[in-house]
Amino acid sequence: MVHSEMSRLKEMKVVQFGLGPIGAGLVKYALQKEGMKFVGAVDIDKEKVGKDLGELTVGKKLGVPVTDDAAGLLRRTKPDIVLHCTGSYLKNVRPQLLKIIDSGADIISTCEELSYPFLKSPKIAKEIDARARKKRVTVLATGVNPGFVMDTLVITATTVCQDVKKITSMRIQDASIRRLPFQKKIGAGLTQDEFRAKVADGTIKHVGFAESIAMIASALGWKLDRIEEKVEPKIADAPVASEYIRVEPGQVAGVDQTAWGIRNGEQVITLNLQAYLGCPDPRESIVIEGQPPVDLTIRGGIHGDIATAAVAVNCIPRVISAKPGLATMKDLPVPSTWLGDLRQFVKKS
Amino acid sequence: MVHSEMSRLKEMKVVQFGLGPIGAGLVKYALQKEGMKFVGAVDIDKEKVGKDLGELTVGKKLGVPVTDDAAGLLRRTKPDIVLHCTGSYLKNVRPQLLKIIDSGADIISTCEELSYPFLKSPKIAKEIDARARKKRVTVLATGVNPGFVMDTLVITATTVCQDVKKITSMRIQDASIRRLPFQKKIGAGLTQDEFRAKVADGTIKHVGFAESIAMIASALGWKLDRIEEKVEPKIADAPVASEYIRVEPGQVAGVDQTAWGIRNGEQVITLNLQAYLGCPDPRESIVIEGQPPVDLTIRGGIHGDIATAAVAVNCIPRVISAKPGLATMKDLPVPSTWLGDLRQFVKKS
Numbered sequence: 001m002v003h004s005e006m007s008r009l010k011e012m013k014v015v016q017f018g019l020g021p022i023g024a025g026l027v028k029y030a031l032q033k034e035g036m037k038f039v040g041a042v043d044i045d046k047e048k049v050g051k052d053l054g055e056l057t058v059g060k061k062l063g064v065p066v067t068d069d070a071a072g073l074l075r076r077t078k079p080d081i082v083l084h085c086t087g088s089y090l091k092n093v094r095p096q097l098l099k100i101i102d103s104g105a106d107i108i109s110t111c112e113e114l115s116y117p118f119l120k121s122p123k124i125a126k127e128i129d130a131r132a133r134k135k136r137v138t139v140l141a142t143g144v145n146p147g148f149v150m151d152t153l154v155i156t157a158t159t160v161c162q163d164v165k166k167i168t169s170m171r172i173q174d175a176s177i178r179r180l181p182f183q184k185k186i187g188a189g190l191t192q193d194e195f196r197a198k199v200a201d202g203t204i205k206h207v208g209f210a211e212s213i214a215m216i217a218s219a220l221g222w223k224l225d226r227i228e229e230k231v232e233p234k235i236a237d238a239p240v241a242s243e244y245i246r247v248e249p250g251q252v253a254g255v256d257q258t259a260w261g262i263r264n265g266e267q268v269i270t271l272n273l274q275a276y277l278g279c280p281d282p283r284e285s286i287v288i289e290g291q292p293p294v295d296l297t298i299r300g301g302i303h304g305d306i307a308t309a310a311v312a313v314n315c316i317p318r319v320i321s322a323k324p325g326l327a328t329m330k331d332l333p334v335p336s337t338w339l340g341d342l343r344q345f346v347k348k349s
Numbered sequence: 350m351v352h353s354e355m356s357r358l359k360e361m362k363v364v365q366f367g368l369g370p371i372g373a374g375l376v377k378y379a380l381q382k383e384g385m386k387f388v389g390a391v392d393i394d395k396e397k398v399g400k401d402l403g404e405l406t407v408g409k410k411l412g413v414p415v416t417d418d419a420a421g422l423l424r425r426t427k428p429d430i431v432l433h434c435t436g437s438y439l440k441n442v443r444p445q446l447l448k449i450i451d452s453g454a455d456i457i458s459t460c461e462e463l464s465y466p467f468l469k470s471p472k473i474a475k476e477i478d479a480r481a482r483k484k485r486v487t488v489l490a491t492g493v494n495p496g497f498v499m500d501t502l503v504i505t506a507t508t509v510c511q512d513v514k515k516i517t518s519m520r521i522q523d524a525s526i527r528r529l530p531f532q533k534k535i536g537a538g539l540t541q542d543e544f545r546a547k548v549a550d551g552t553i554k555h556v557g558f559a560e561s562i563a564m565i566a567s568a569l570g571w572k573l574d575r576i577e578e579k580v581e582p583k584i585a586d587a588p589v590a591s592e593y594i595r596v597e598p599g600q601v602a603g604v605d606q607t608a609w610g611i612r613n614g615e616q617v618i619t620l621n622l623q624a625y626l627g628c629p630d631p632r633e634s635i636v637i638e639g640q641p642p643v644d645l646t647i648r649g650g651i652h653g654d655i656a657t658a659a660v661a662v663n664c665i666p667r668v669i670s671a672k673p674g675l676a677t678m679k680d681l682p683v684p685s686t687w688l689g690d691l692r693q694f695v696k697k698s
Contacts, residue, residue, distance in 0.1 A: 029511050148508055152683055156505050159497055159663055159684040160656035162378050219685040221693060290686075292652040292659075296645065303641040307509035310641075314508055334501055334679045335508040336568040337639075344570060 009343045012036040012320070015079040015105070017096065019043040019056060019066065021181075022110050022143075023085035025309035027057040030083070033313070035342030038062060039077040042070045070096065074103035081316060084109035088207040090121050094128075097139065101131045106319050107139045108312050112208040114141035116151070116328055119214040119227075129326035138322040142315055142329055144307035145171065146208030146215075149284050149298075150271050152329045154212075155219040157286050157294050164220060164290040168270045169212075173301055174279040175254050176242040186255040186275045187233060189245040195233040195252045205231055206273050209259035213269050219330050222263050229259040240278030253277045314338060317345035358692045361385040361669070364428040364454070366445065368392040368405060368415065370530075371459050371492075372434035374658035376406040379432070382662070384691030388426040390415045419445065423452035430665060433458035437556040439470050443477075446488065450480045455668050456488045457661050461557040463490035465500070465677055468563040468576075478675035487671040491664055491678055493656035494520065495557030495564075498633050498647075499620050501678045503561075504568040506635050506643050513569060513639040517619045518561075522650055523628040524603050525591040535604040535624045536582060538594040544582040544601045554580055555622050558608035562618050568679050571612050578608040589627030602626045663687060666694035 014036050016027050023043075030036065031054075041053040043066050054062030067073050074082075082105045087093050090113035097114075100107050117125040132139045142148065150169045158164055175183050187195045187204050198204040210227050217224050236253040239246065247253050254276025261269030284298035318332045329335065338345050363385050365376050372392075379385065380403075390402040392415050403411030416422050423431075431454045436442045439462035446463075449456050466474040481488045491497065499518045507513055524532050536544045536553050547553040559576050566573050585602040588595065596602050603625025610618030633647035667681045678684065687694050 032511070144509060152508075153505065155685040156502065156683055158686040159501075160493060160651050160659050161686045162381070162655060162659045162662075164686055164688065219683075219687070221687050221689040292655050293649075294651065295648040297648065299644040299646065300642075302509050302643065306511060306641050310509050310511045313511075330683045330685070332682060334505055334568075334681070334683055336504040336679070337507040337510045337513055338568070338570050339513065340570040 009346070012081060012316075012342055013039040013077060013079045015039060015073065015077060015082045016041040016053065017070065017082050017084040017100065018086035019045070019048055020085060021305070022308060023083070024057045025305055026083050026085060026312050027053065029309040029313050031058060033342055034340060036316070038064050039079055040064060040073045041066045042068065042073060044068050071099060074100065074105065078103070079105045081106040081108065081320060083312065084111065086111070088112045090114050090117055090124050094124055097128060098131060101128070101135050101137055101139065104135055104137060106137050108315055108319055109139070109141040110143045110308060110312055111141050112143070112146050113211060114139075115143070115146040115208060116211040116215040116218075120210055125326060133325045136324045138319045138324055138327050140315060140319050140322075140327045140329070140332070142311050144302060144304050144311055146212045147329055148307070148311050148335075149302055151212035151215045152335065154216055154286050155330055157296055158220065158288060158290070160292065160294065161288060161290040164288055166268055166289040167216065168272070168285075168287045170272045170285040171274070171301065172279060172281065172283050172285070173275040173304070174277075174282040175275045176240075176277045176279075180244045183242055183245055183277070187252045188242070188254050188277050189247050190233075190252040192233055192235065192252060199231045204255060206255075206257050209257070209271050212271060213259060213261040215328060215330055216269055217261055217263075222261070222268065225262045225265065227259060227261055230257070232256045232258075234274060234276040236278065242277050245277065247277055310337065311335070317342060321347040358695070361429045361665075361691055362388045362426060364388060364422065364426060364431045365390040365402065366419065366431050366433040366449065367435035368394070368397055369434060370654070371657060372432070373406045374654055375432050375434060375661050376402065378658040379662050380407060382691055383689060385665070387411060387413050388428055389413060389422045391417065391419045391422060393417050420448060423449065423454065427452070428454045430455040430457065430669065432661065433460065435460070437461045439463050439466055439473050443473055446477060447480060450477070450484050450486055450488065453484055453486060455486050457664055457668055458488070458490040459492045459657060459661055460490050461492070461495050462560060463488075464492070464495040464557060465560040465564040465567075469559055474675060481675055482673045485673045487668045487673055487676050489664060489668050489671075489676045489678070489681070491660050493651060493653050493660055495561045496678055497656070497660050497684075498651055500561040500564045501684065503565055503635050504679055506645055507569065507637060507639070509641065509643065510637060510639040513637055515617055515619075515638040516565065517621070517634075517636045519621045519634040520623070520650065521628060521630065521632050521634070522624040522653070523626075523631040524624045525589075525626045525628075529593045532591055532594055532626070536601045537591070537603050537626050538596050539582075539601040541582055541584065541601060548580045553604060555604075555606050558606070558620050561620060562608060562610040564677060564679055565618055566610055566612075571610070571617065574611045574614065576608060576610055579606070581605045581607075583623060583625040585627065591626050594626065596626055659686065660684070666691060670696040
């Protein structure tokens with residue numbers, strides 16, 4: 001699109017739906033962009049309702065008050081796109097998604113289970129896809145993981161292969177430098193019994209492995225027998241400490257979670273996430289046993305919070321340009337960051 | 350697509366256009382695939398015309414004779430897609446491409462200058478795009494480089510970034526293990542004067558850096574001032590040898606080529622390719638100075654010949670499913686390898 005055409009397009013109207021740490025991260029990044037503006041924000045937290053979106057995120061008034069009346073806001077502001085960050089589980093966020101679709105807005109969500117819902121929630125996936133097609137909007141869920149580092153990047157890396165036998169993707173993270181809630185979430189400082197209790201009640205668990213594995217398998221054309229998952233503690237063998245937590249030998253330093261995609265009885269896809277205090281060599285790693293083999297490492301790893309905001313906001317032009325329906329990362333054009341005005345990247349006819 | 354629908358689709362008809370080492374590599378890989386079959390092959394080499402495609406590539410008769418009458422073959426066989434591997438320069442291959450487009454076939458070409466021709470050859474790019482739209486076919490040029498490791502993968506890696514200041518992509522290859530023609534092509538064993546003479550007459554040069562840089566810049570929305578390029582010899586400081594060539598200290602061990610994308614006077618994109626005898630640490634490297642930074646390495650590098658065939662053939666379903674026109678890697682859905690029957694990956698309505 002040439003500049004003279006670009007300037008004729010109006011600014012894209014954006015609503016932020018959900019203002020937890022992830023949602024606030026998206027807002028901070030999105031505010032740096034040109035060609036789009038926030039016309040509203042939704043949260044149910046009484047501490048946030050009525051406050052200004054800018055004051056809650058970047059310490060600067062934007063004139064956009066937070067409301068808990070999503071339906072009213074959507075009807076009044078008619079956004080082009082809604083950035084949705086309220087939860088990991090599809091069942092919980094389904095009514096919100098349907099409400100946004102009915103308002104005629106595209107959606108980018110960070111809901112992990114929505115990133116590739118066809119395996120675990122085929123009925124809801126079908127419902128959302130059908131409704132989105134009917135309302136002529138596009139729905140995408142993404143983030144750093146699921147959404148990028150353990151699925152889209154893995155899929156992309158297989159492009160050079162004539163054959164693939166086995167894929168192993170690992171994220172090895174040093175939790176010492178993360179905020180306290182993250183360190184607590186991974187169980188740092190717990191006894192092994194306390195850790196196992198939290199695994200059993202579901203409070204220690206990365207959501208998204210099943211979705212990433214299903215996306216990879218679909219890209220390659222692998223029919224899987226099943227997906228298996230295991231959450232283990234990473235036990236400290238020497239004392240380790242962060243700014244907030246001290247872990248003694250024998251206590252839990254963090255989490256070590258693995259999931260396998262099983263095909264013809266074999267573990268053909270393995271995803272492993274380790275996040276713990278005192279990790280000596282944080283990195284992302286993708287190893288493809290294939291022809292040719294691929295041994296890819298991102299030294300130091302990718303900063304999760306910054307990257308999730310980046311991936312979600314960076315997908316805005318692709319979602320606006322996409323055909324209606326429930327999209328997934330692998331079906332949209334090659335993703336990238338973009339700099340400058342959103343409207344030069346939008347291809348909607 | 351479910352299997353019952355898949356089996357109703359006919360096998361895709363493929364023609365191989367050009368049977369040099371790259372073209373033969375594509376045929377070898379493509380012959381492993383289901384759901385597609387070769388219906389013809391074109392080459393102008395009198396040694397190949399009349400011979401069987403299978404005997405020339407995999408030592409097994411296929412019943413597909415090589416012809417030098419491209420127009421007649423295309424008219425007679427009406428292929429769905431043509432794999433085109435005849436040259437690096439767009440001007441030279443333009444008449445072949447137009448002939449294939451007019452026959453109504455999609456094209457995947459390994460012509461380096463076609464991978465992103467909008468900068469260096471905007472007129473031919475426009476002509477090919479217009480003709481392809483008119484004839485309702487899709488044209489894509491790709492390969493390992495240009496096409497993947499120094500553009501598509503670089504673009505993909507920026508997805509996690511909220512800002513990008515500078516991108517450096519390096520391919521460091523050990524030429525000792527490659528075939529003799531490759532070792533000669535990079536100047537191994539030459540004196541420095543001989544090397545510079547071959548650079549001056551254009552026989553030592555990787556084609557594609559300008560295209561890769563233009564594709565990256567377009568994805569990010571960077572307007573470049575210009576692209577600069579430099580081809581230098583890699584001088585041996587100790588004796589090195591391959592199976593074929595011995596290089597004395599002070600002689601040329603291989604090539605060291607760099608290109609820069611300049612924006613506002615700064616080198617914002619740097620691509621560097623080194624291929625030489627005795628390289629101690631072959632690798633692909635992508636370093637993004639940004640927020641967050643990305644430091645990606647593929648240890649051992651990616652085998653160029655295998656990967657170019659892989660990337661080209663792996664793009665078949667995406668090209669068949671794409672809208673008509675001249676496509677580029679960055680505008681098609683996320684690439685991947687695929688295993689099994691082509692028809693389960695084809696989405697043409």
